[in-house]
Amino acid sequence: MDFATAIQILDSAVRLMTPLLLACLAGLYSERSGVFDIGLEGKMLMAAFTSAAVAFVTGSPWLGLLAGIAGSMALSLIHGLASITFMGNQLISGVAINFLASGMTVLLGQKIFGLGGRTPSLTGGGRFGEITLPFADSLRNVPFIGPIYADLISGHTILVYVAFLCVPLTWWVLFRTRFGLRLRAVGENPASVDTAGVSVTRLRFAAIAICGILCGLAGAYLATGLSAGFVKEMTAGRGFIALAALIFAKWRPWNALFATFLFGLLEAIANRYPNLEIGPITIPSMFMNALPYILTVIILAGFVGRAIPPRAGGEPYVKER
């Protein structure tokens, strides 16, 4: 494998990791506040549909992005209503949200566009364009650093850069602000937060809203950045890979960056080499596709480090009376 191929694979990994990273950070906010979210997949799917539909109708990816956030947010609200207000089972609510998105997107898509659940392909201005960073073209010929800057770092859509910026931002919010401190506390010991006079309900709803926004970004990137339009079931399990990455990252923002990069890289390699030959062994692409899940199970098993979820995760908070 030469240098140019390596750059291409890394470039593809960056594109593929972006929705994973956004969804992973979305899950991070939600789960750090003590609300398990296995509905990331559904929220992304809904956002992908609403963003593609609005981007097609208006011709503006930015309006599409807003619609994506709105679509994902609506599902977040249902999740909050079920798991916070009515103290229902968060896992069951997540399962329901995944199905709701999977059915509603096709139902609405068929009603509006009549293409069997697809949206029409977005052309030109309906998609997020690739941004060429300054001096990318003039630096291309510099050995080694040139191609890395021009082909790997430059030339992505705005949402890719937003996703990467979200990592330090999330770290800062979680570990350097009062909101972040309370958010982490409410995921570990909600009763103490309540005793301190801070509303558990409001904090958890805030976390779920942030989760909705980030899933909206992830879905919009899938439909209007990575591809050109919505296709039925286009998230294809990415929400679950993001969930796996979140566990892999032990619920930490910087680790999330590495975990999603690893999983994006695996997908990029599987796409490029359907049958990867390493010496005498041939690794089938199915194995590469399953590897994120296998790695997560190993991490969960605690053989390599220990993944400890927020202590109050999954428990609805009931105030003693």
Added chain:
Amino acid sequence: MDKMPKWADVILTPLISLFLAMAISALVILAIGESPWLALNTMVEGALGSSYGWGFTLYYTTNFVFTGLAVAVAYHASLFNIGGEGQAAMGGLGVALVLLYLPLPHWSIALPVAMIGAALFGAAWALIPAWLQAKRGSHIVITTIMFNFIAAATLNYVLVNILRPPGSMDPSSARFPEATHLPALTDMAAAIGIDWGRNTPVNISFFVAIAACLLVWLLIWRSRLGYEIRALGRSEPAAIYAGIKPVRIILVTMLISGGLAGMMAINNVMGEAERLLLNAVEGAGFIGIAVALMGRNHPVGVFLAALLFGFLYQGGGELALWTSIPRELIIVIQALVILFTGALDNMVRMPLERLFLSLRQRGDS
């Protein structure tokens, strides 16, 4: 003292939840510009209006009974087995291996052997998440989700690289031997001179599913193991205090649960397709979650809920055929049923409890 009479808890709450789910489904149909009444008529006519419709409805019901029981059994031990999809897929692999590689002369021998194969593979697929939950404390929901994907990848690999007959393009196994063909209900009806459900896939597995309901009832409420499962599900510290070993119960419960999910394969793989196809489960594992929630984890409830979903599935297919409503409507209905009977249960329950309390107070004074 309970806040509500038992009948309100067991029958009234799920019925109200179901009604809410259906009402919102009707609104969804209205929103896409179709008539809910026409949709309902088409579904009832298509799924229950003829023996042909019933044949398909009962075929789907059989699938959902197995996956619903799988979720229900695990739920009694407070384990949420979301991996029915993967376990049923692996059960299919078990059935295929048994039928393709063992010389089985007659279906009456092939069926029990295939059941063992299906249950073993399904149980084996549930074993690792169970062990991780019991020994390492890894959350079973996450591990079973991961195992669904690993199962899909494994099956894909096995079908493409091992079981696919030479020269064939689609990723599916060879046909099973003719001798292992399961009697369809229509053949059984014809044998006693009744013309019922011609060309429908419902087969003898339907009776196996009913037997499974009975056995699960015996297991959960009439056996020592069932008592231990329920005790652990209610309170782990209390169960430990009573001398129940959580590790053992978690493992056994998940093996039974996975085995039940795997047994679905005798219906869809052995009874219907008669070869192993990619994605043979078609989401039945997930519908099991809705079925168990709707049926309150009781075998009778599971059977009725499976029948309801069998009706929805077959009716949904008819909708796509005769109206312009896509098949995906049933996924929305399924989502709403899970949402209202599962996650939003308290939304229905709390006002009802208040109502019954106030009725009782008025009765006392």
